[in-house]
Amino acid sequence: MTTMPATPLLQVQGLRTVFETRAGRVFAVDGVDVTVNPGECLGVVGESGSGKSVTFSSVMGLVRAPGRIASGSIRFEGRDLRALSPPDMRKIRGRDIAMTMQDALTALNPALTVGEQILEVLYAHDETLPEGRIMARRRAARAKAVEMLELVGIASAGDRLQYYPHEFSGGMRQRIMIAIALACRPKLLIADEPTTALDVTIQAQVLELIADIRVRLGMSVVLITHDLGVVSEYCDRVMVMYAGQVVEEGPTASVIQNPQHPYTRGLLQSIPRLSLRGQKIKPIEGQVPDLIDLPPQCRFYSRCSERLDACMNRIDMRELGDKRRARCIRLPEVKA
Amino acid sequence: MSENSNTPLITVENLVKHYGGRRGPISWATGKPPINIRALNGVSFEVRRGETLGLIGESGCGKSTLGRALLRLHEPTSGKVVFDGTEVTALKPDALKAMRRHMQIIFQDPYASLNPRRTVADIIGLPLMLHGLAANRREMRDKVAAIMDKVGLKTNHLDRYPHQFSGGQRQRIGIARALISNPQFIVCDEPVSALDVSIQAQIIELLTGLKRDMGLTYLFVSHDISVIGYLSDRVAVMYLGEIVEMGPVETVLSNPRHPYTQSLMSAVPDVDHPGKHQRVRLTGDLPSPQSPPPGCKFHTRCPLATDLCRVEAPPRHDLGDGHTASCHLIDDNVSILR
Numbered sequence: 001m002t003t004m005p006a007t008p009l010l011q012v013q014g015l016r017t018v019f020e021t022r023a024g025r026v027f028a029v030d031g032v033d034v035t036v037n038p039g040e041c042l043g044v045v046g047e048s049g050s051g052k053s054v055t056f057s058s059v060m061g062l063v064r065a066p067g068r069i070a071s072g073s074i075r076f077e078g079r080d081l082r083a084l085s086p087p088d089m090r091k092i093r094g095r096d097i098a099m100t101m102q103d104a105l106t107a108l109n110p111a112l113t114v115g116e117q118i119l120e121v122l123y124a125h126d127e128t129l130p131e132g133r134i135m136a137r138r139r140a141a142r143a144k145a146v147e148m149l150e151l152v153g154i155a156s157a158g159d160r161l162q163y164y165p166h167e168f169s170g171g172m173r174q175r176i177m178i179a180i181a182l183a184c185r186p187k188l189l190i191a192d193e194p195t196t197a198l199d200v201t202i203q204a205q206v207l208e209l210i211a212d213i214r215v216r217l218g219m220s221v222v223l224i225t226h227d228l229g230v231v232s233e234y235c236d237r238v239m240v241m242y243a244g245q246v247v248e249e250g251p252t253a254s255v256i257q258n259p260q261h262p263y264t265r266g267l268l269q270s271i272p273r274l275s276l277r278g279q280k281i282k283p284i285e286g287q288v289p290d291l292i293d294l295p296p297q298c299r300f301y302s303r304c305s306e307r308l309d310a311c312m313n314r315i316d317m318r319e320l321g322d323k324r325r326a327r328c329i330r331l332p333e334v335k336a
Numbered sequence: 337m338s339e340n341s342n343t344p345l346i347t348v349e350n351l352v353k354h355y356g357g358r359r360g361p362i363s364w365a366t367g368k369p370p371i372n373i374r375a376l377n378g379v380s381f382e383v384r385r386g387e388t389l390g391l392i393g394e395s396g397c398g399k400s401t402l403g404r405a406l407l408r409l410h411e412p413t414s415g416k417v418v419f420d421g422t423e424v425t426a427l428k429p430d431a432l433k434a435m436r437r438h439m440q441i442i443f444q445d446p447y448a449s450l451n452p453r454r455t456v457a458d459i460i461g462l463p464l465m466l467h468g469l470a471a472n473r474r475e476m477r478d479k480v481a482a483i484m485d486k487v488g489l490k491t492n493h494l495d496r497y498p499h500q501f502s503g504g505q506r507q508r509i510g511i512a513r514a515l516i517s518n519p520q521f522i523v524c525d526e527p528v529s530a531l532d533v534s535i536q537a538q539i540i541e542l543l544t545g546l547k548r549d550m551g552l553t554y555l556f557v558s559h560d561i562s563v564i565g566y567l568s569d570r571v572a573v574m575y576l577g578e579i580v581e582m583g584p585v586e587t588v589l590s591n592p593r594h595p596y597t598q599s600l601m602s603a604v605p606d607v608d609h610p611g612k613h614q615r616v617r618l619t620g621d622l623p624s625p626q627s628p629p630p631g632c633k634f635h636t637r638c639p640l641a642t643d644l645c646r647v648e649a650p651p652r653h654d655l656g657d658g659h660t661a662s663c664h665l666i667d668d669n670v671s672i673l674r
């Protein structure tokens with residue numbers, strides 16, 4: 001870290017999350033550093049299996065056996081989350097850091113009304129609710145739940161509290177999940193592919209909503225996506241992941257206009273565009289490598305058109321200046 | 337194959353597909369009218385020889401139903417489909433089966449559309465056996481190997497099973513199966529939607545290359561405007577079972593005239609020019625095709641809707657150069673983009 005703007009809200013260093021499988025050890029996340037500053041929106045892009053969801057499940061303490069965090073530190077407002085006891089972690093999860101899942105239909109409990117699911121979070125975490133008097137507490141929580149549903153743009157929210165998840169459309173369910181995540185005004189919202197299952201017009205509604213609430217509540221957002229268009233429109237900074245590692249990182253506009261890592265370049269060239277009609281798009285040949293017992297080499301080696309023999313060695317992230325970093329030996333390192 | 341690029345290969349007239357609508361035990365017992373999903377409400381268009389017609393719309397708009405109704409994989413409720421002079425909708429089962437040799441489909445989900453208990457050779461070779469295009473298994477395997485090579489699969493993987501392949505490779509298997517009977521027309525039903533960006537680009541390149549080499553005609557169904565814009569010649573925009581706008585892809589996408597197309601275009605995030613275009617936020621969701629709104633189907637979400645739109649379905653306006661749009665406000669030349 002050369003430049004340190006303020007104290008980061010979330011700082012992950014050297015995170016390794018492994019899954020022990022019968023076939024061998026899978027390094028789903030292998031040495032990932034993440035910094036999220038207060039109020040910023042960080043985009044995390046990568047294809048399936050790149051480790052983007054596992055990285056943030058690790059942050060939330062949601063990795064279950066056979067997966068485990070092998071090493072690394074996760075600091076939130078300076079506190080080491082890995083050192084916290086499960087009850088202490090539970091106090092942070094949902095209150096200070098909230099996460100919305102990709103598939104709202106499976107993430108919501110089908111047997112509970114959405115009202116019950118929002119109230120659950122409030123009862124667990126909200127200290128402003130009146131203590132002791134049950135009816136007053138319930139009334140206050142209900143009022144808050146209605147307020148949250150209204151915040152995410154659900155009409156006649158008071159009545160809708162009694163509805164079950166299946167009575168809502170896909171876009172509405174995603175918004176309900178956002179309402180649950182935001183119920184305690186978290187400092188950090190991790191949105192895992194919030195719009196992947198949605199149509200473009202609904203996607204625009206949900207993303208505008210997150211952007212709008214982010215400004216109003218002054219929270220930080222991590223937007224996990226595979227869509228570079230979404231990153232380009234909504235994120236301040238972007239982190240590109242490939243096969244469990246971060247390969248490039250920097251301010252969004254600068255990374256997209258001037259990608260440095262061959263993978264980022266390939267990804268940008270792979271996007272079909274109307275303006276490219278008649279020209280060939282250049283797909284990245286080959287496939288993501290199997291993550292079981294990988295050699296220490298550059299993980300993009302097998303697909304890279306610019307590979308060198310030296311790429312067979314271990315490759316570290318390099319500082320490129322202007323807050324940019326990338327993991328490629330062809331790039332000249334800038335000493336701060 | 338392409339004698340005259342102006343004669344349509346496929347003509348669709350007033351195609352209607354309703355699902356359900358029949359009285360079953362539940363509707364008898366409850367006394368409620370049976371559920372009737374109006375997936376296609378009178379769709380008419382042509383697909384020209386050698387072109388790629390892009391079909392775009394949101395989930396539930398009927399675009400996949402349309403692709404399948406063309407091949408009679410789903411039996412249309414009414415309307416006419418004419419393929420190369422033959423009325424497909426009037427064919428008897430045997431004749432239809434023979435016809436399918438010339439019209440094939442590639443499915444969206446490369447996991448669900450391949451039989452997990454069959455080898456690749458059997459999956460890809462099945463159309464050859466069905467249509468009697470191979471005399472024996474030996475010839476079938478040779479032909480399968482040839483097509484596998486063409487779609488970029490290793491020919492020594494002939495006896496593998498689908499689970500031994502990645503998503504992109506499985507989609508190649510689906511493509512090989514569609515191509516092996518040497519068809520003229522292929523419905524591509526969201527063939528790249530389930531794939532990662534880098535793999536998606538490989539499949540798009542493959543499909544455009546095959547089209548060029550084999551003189552194919554595509555109906556390319558997708559919800560992704562950038563994919564449609566990249567590979568289509570003409571585009572049709574669907575909303576709730578109707579085509580609301582249609583025309584050459586450059587014209588429609590750079591100068592959309594229907595408010596729905598306009599909002600669709602403005603909703604797509606742009607990698608290269610973030611924040612360039614002004615967003616039109618459509619409120620609400622797609623209405624249920626069970627009870628579509630009267631008048632213009634889009635009026636419940638259209639920011640420009642007038643009283644006329646609420647009662648009367650708009651006519652199709654010809655805007656010249658093959659560009660058509662169905663909207664009452666076309667003559668006023670209004671736009672929801674400011």
